[in-house]
Amino acid sequence: MPPRTCALCNDARAILKRPKTGQQICKECFFYVFETEVHNTITEARLFKPGDRVAIGASGGKDSTVLAHVMKTLNERYKYGLELFLLSIDEGITGYRDDSLETVKRNQQQYDMPLKILSYDELYGWTMDAIVAQIGKKNNCTFCGVFRRQALDRGAAILNVDHIVTGHNADDIAETVLMNIMRGDIARLGRCTSICTQGEDTIKRSKPFKYAYEKEIVMYAYFKKLDYFSTECIYSPDAYRGHARAFLKDLEAARPSAIIDIIHSGEAFEINDDVKATQKLQQTCRRCGYMSSNELCKACTLLEGLERGMPTAAVTDRARRKLDADGPVPENLRTIPLFQLPSNLRQNAATAVEATS
Amino acid sequence: MQRRKKYDKTKICVRCKDAQGNIVIRHTVYCKNCFTPLLIHKFRRVLEPTVNPKPDGPRRTALKPAGNLVIGFSGGLGSSVLLDLVHRCYVALDKSTMPTEGGRDHPRHERVWKKVTVCYVEVCDAFPGMDDRTDEIARFVSRYDELDFVPLRIQHAFDRTWWERIGRSTSFSDIGVDLADESLLIEPLSQTHPDPLTALRTYLSSLPTPTAIHSSIQALTRVLLLHTALQTGSSHLVLGTSLTSLAVSLISGVAQGAGFNVREESMEEWTPDPETRPAPDTVPDDGTEGARKSKEARRTVRIVRPLRDIGMKECATWAWWSHIPVVGKEKWVWPGAKPGIGTLTKDFILGLEQDYPSTVSTVVRTCGKLAPKGEVAGKCILCGRPAQRGVQEWKARISIRSQPPPPPSDSDSTDAPATPAPVVPESKANTRPSLTPYLCYPCHTTLTSRSARPVPSPWPDTAHSSVAPLPVWTEARLGTHANVGVSVADEEEIAVAKKMDQEEMKGIVNEFLCIIRS
Numbered sequence A: 001m002p003p004r005t006c007a008l009c010n011d012a013r014a015i016l017k018r019p020k021t022g023q024q025i026c027k028e029c030f031f032y033v034f035e036t037e038v039h040n041t042i043t044e045a046r047l048f049k050p051g052d053r054v055a056i057g058a059s060g061g062k063d064s065t066v067l068a069h070v071m072k073t074l075n076e077r078y079k080y081g082l083e084l085f086l087l088s089i090d091e092g093i094t095g096y097r098d099d100s101l102e103t104v105k106r107n108q109q110q111y112d113m114p115l116k117i118l119s120y121d122e123l124y125g126w127t128m129d130a131i132v133a134q135i136g137k138k139n140n141c142t143f144c145g146v147f148r149r150q151a152l153d154r155g156a157a158i159l160n161v162d163h164i165v166t167g168h169n170a171d172d173i174a175e176t177v178l179m180n181i182m183r184g185d186i187a188r189l190g191r192c193t194s195i196c197t198q199g200e201d202t203i204k205r206s207k208p209f210k211y212a213y214e215k216e217i218v219m220y221a222y223f224k225k226l227d228y229f230s231t232e233c234i235y236s237p238d239a240y241r242g243h244a245r246a247f248l249k250d251l252e253a254a255r256p257s258a259i260i261d262i263i264h265s266g267e268a269f270e271i272n273d274d275v276k277a278t279q280k281l282q283q284t285c286r287r288c289g290y291m292s293s294n295e296l297c298k299a300c301t302l303l304e305g306l307e308r309g310m311p312t313a314a315v316t317d318r319a320r321r322k323l324d325a326d327g328p329v330p331e332n333l334r335t336i337p338l339f340q341l342p343s344n345l346r347q348n349a350a351t352a353v354e355a356t357s
Numbered sequence B: 001m002q003r004r005k006k007y008d009k010t011k012i013c014v015r016c017k018d019a020q021g022n023i024v025i026r027h028t029v030y031c032k033n034c035f036t037p038l039l040i041h042k043f044r045r046v047l048e049p050t051v052n053p054k055p056d057g058p059r060r061t062a063l064k065p066a067g068n069l070v071i072g073f074s075g076g077l078g079s080s081v082l083l084d085l086v087h088r089c090y091v092a093l094d095k096s097t098m099p100t101e102g103g104r105d106h107p108r109h110e111r112v113w114k115k116v117t118v119c120y121v122e123v124c125d126a127f128p129g130m131d132d133r134t135d136e137i138a139r140f141v142s143r144y145d146e147l148d149f150v151p152l153r154i155q156h157a158f159d160r161t162w163w164e165r166i167g168r169s170t171s172f173s174d175i176g177v178d179l180a181d182e183s184l185l186i187e188p189l190s191q192t193h194p195d196p197l198t199a200l201r202t203y204l205s206s207l208p209t210p211t212a213i214h215s216s217i218q219a220l221t222r223v224l225l226l227h228t229a230l231q232t233g234s235s236h237l238v239l240g241t242s243l244t245s246l247a248v249s250l251i252s253g254v255a256q257g258a259g260f261n262v263r264e265e266s267m268e269e270w271t272p273d274p275e276t277r278p279a280p281d282t283v284p285d286d287g288t289e290g291a292r293k294s295k296e297a298r299r300t301v302r303i304v305r306p307l308r309d310i311g312m313k314e315c316a317t318w319a320w321w322s323h324i325p326v327v328g329k330e331k332w333v334w335p336g337a338k339p340g341i342g343t344l345t346k347d348f349i350l351g352l353e354q355d356y357p358s359t360v361s362t363v364v365r366t367c368g369k370l371a372p373k374g375e376v377a378g379k380c381i382l383c384g385r386p387a388q389r390g391v392q393e394w395k396a397r398i399s400i401r402s403q404p405p406p407p408p409s410d411s412d413s414t415d416a417p418a419t420p421a422p423v424v425p426e427s428k429a430n431t432r433p434s435l436t437p438y439l440c441y442p443c444h445t446t447l448t449s450r451s452a453r454p455v456p457s458p459w460p461d462t463a464h465s466s467v468a469p470l471p472v473w474t475e476a477r478l479g480t481h482a483n484v485g486v487s488v489a490d491e492e493e494i495a496v497a498k499k500m501d502q503e504e505m506k507g508i509v510n511e512f513l514c515i516i517r518s
């Protein structure tokens, strides 16, 4: 076949077929449309305003490495006026996170951004290695996910930023939409496609890559020769998510637009009003001050279970009852330090309370 | 998600607490005697609240539909069970199926629908080497008395004589769409009035994926059934979608971008396009009271899936115990075809259900809590379902398909740093008429979204013309937009219909008619 010219610039030679559109395009056009789509996502959702301090959740993997690169590029190109930081969580997984953190440290140099690393060990007194040693490899990702979510917010508070961007890509979001439908998690289903979560007075969490295909992120990193760490976590994710992921890959093979079509579906519906009315109100955890939908936040419950040797306490209701029946919380129980919002948000929150009272 | 034992505690039926159980339905054991009323109860519980024109109105005393009933029959397990249940409960008035309250003179013990029609759409001509089952289906239907049988063929969707036969005007020109190009330009057909079978096969061969072929046949079938409902003066079309198949179609719909129509998957109301609707006197009048009362109501067809709380296994049990000789459906395959999204979803959901036996009910329950978000822009010209506004802008923003403008240079580094780049270059707001603005998201995706690799067509020998014919209802609606010869009574509705999406496509049809005439 004769060399094709790029479907976008009609000039350079096409060297790749874009997974998302099937178009054959040149390398420069690929970079440019990839970045422009992220820019469109950011501006359409009005994610930032000039002067914002933004932390990039960095794991050293491809998604967050490409995110750091693209955020830096767009910040300069379109003059977003953002102050960017790298924020890494050290889960304490030997042979995985220790190596990937080395990559993040190099990224810090390459992108010239301040880096903060916060470990599960210093925050919770437990590494993932220690958790897996106690609970086995069954619910490890539940623990890890809950702990990471809080750790990121706490890291953000330390950096005094009010916005965290994460490298979740379109494949992750499509997979989550499917999982939430199949598991009946209506509350998560309602919010999993929104680009930005959290309200006025909390740390914002957003996903600038929500429409970026995983395959294209890999291609971008490859053609830009970005330095990233590509090993999978040694504690493999849960079987159910694995099924959903395999299914999504099949759908993508049948029709590549399936990923974006699933996200479109997720954005085209919402929880109906009857169900909304029954949803739990947000409160703060009485033990650590983090936001929670129960008296105790998930992390505190999980930690208490670990400390008291009943690690499934927050995973099943029956185990939680058993824990409660087992007597009151011991005096010397290890707890998570009190959570405080970054200073600028604390002010907002205070005014919000005043205004409503 | 935990794997569980098949049944909870004992093997004794939970209802009569006496007999040894014969079937386990989601961890619960039932005996054969208790299973029958249970299934009939589940069936009535879904169907009956939708019978009266005002859903969920007071219906303790009477079920009074606005028209007749059509059963959409595929020959598969679900629709066979549905036909059996409808016949027993509402035609044969089998005493054992009656609710006990109200006594013998209870008005519910009368015929509910005056006429019940079974409509079968034969799809064998869409796939090479598939058997025609119309005769077998006819024999199956004839086991039941007092049912009308309307056999159709999938190519009726491209058949002007059928369109005329159901009382529609065919005074529109032959137009098609260029499916080889993403912009879906509307073009005149090279051949006038192609024969329906050729038209069908050209259309299917021009579609970009196996997924598109499957979904298109499903959509064509659905619209054929709806028009049959209209023609038979029916207010209700019932389909044999079981809990299991509903879960599959919900997930498969989500995977094809149909999130806006999640609600329609379990219950929908359809009215024909005002422009192509038959004149009121061509609708047969059977003198039902409800029909006389409201002319409007009888133009509305309510699609109900009365088996949507009943799993496939329960259907199979019913069919077995009732000795229903299910004809069955053939797989929609052709040489070299890879499975489409529908097939993949079915395999996936059925597989998951084996290990996690509450999957299908969870999917259906979850989707039942969803409502469409955003504005309706009108009705899709292909599938007739509500289309969401703004989908083309969304698509253009998320997947850039033409060269975007360059980034701002340093010199114009003034204020407003965060303005989005214009996503659709001006030139794309092109003057040539396109089908795109008339389509819903899933139908647009069906027509434009390609596989990574070329896909073998079911009809490789079909003469390749770049312009594919369109279903008659699509042609009719496109063709009559320009002829504003409508009666006064309809004008208001036209105005409403116009407001939908017409601002955006103003003039398109007129222009396009000029092209054809010139």
Ligand code: SF4
Pocket: A091, A128, A140, A141, A144, A145, A233, A234, A235, A236, A237
């Ligand atoms: S796979 Fe599980 S354990 Fe490993 S990092 Fe991810 S969430 Fe943590």
Ligand SMILES: [Zn+2]
Pocket: A006, A007, A008, A009, A010, A011, A012, A025, A026, A027, A028, A029, A030
């Ligand atoms: Zn190019």
Ligand SMILES: [Zn+2]
Pocket: B380, B381, B382, B383, B384, B385, B439, B440, B441, B442, B443, B444
């Ligand atoms: Zn449609």
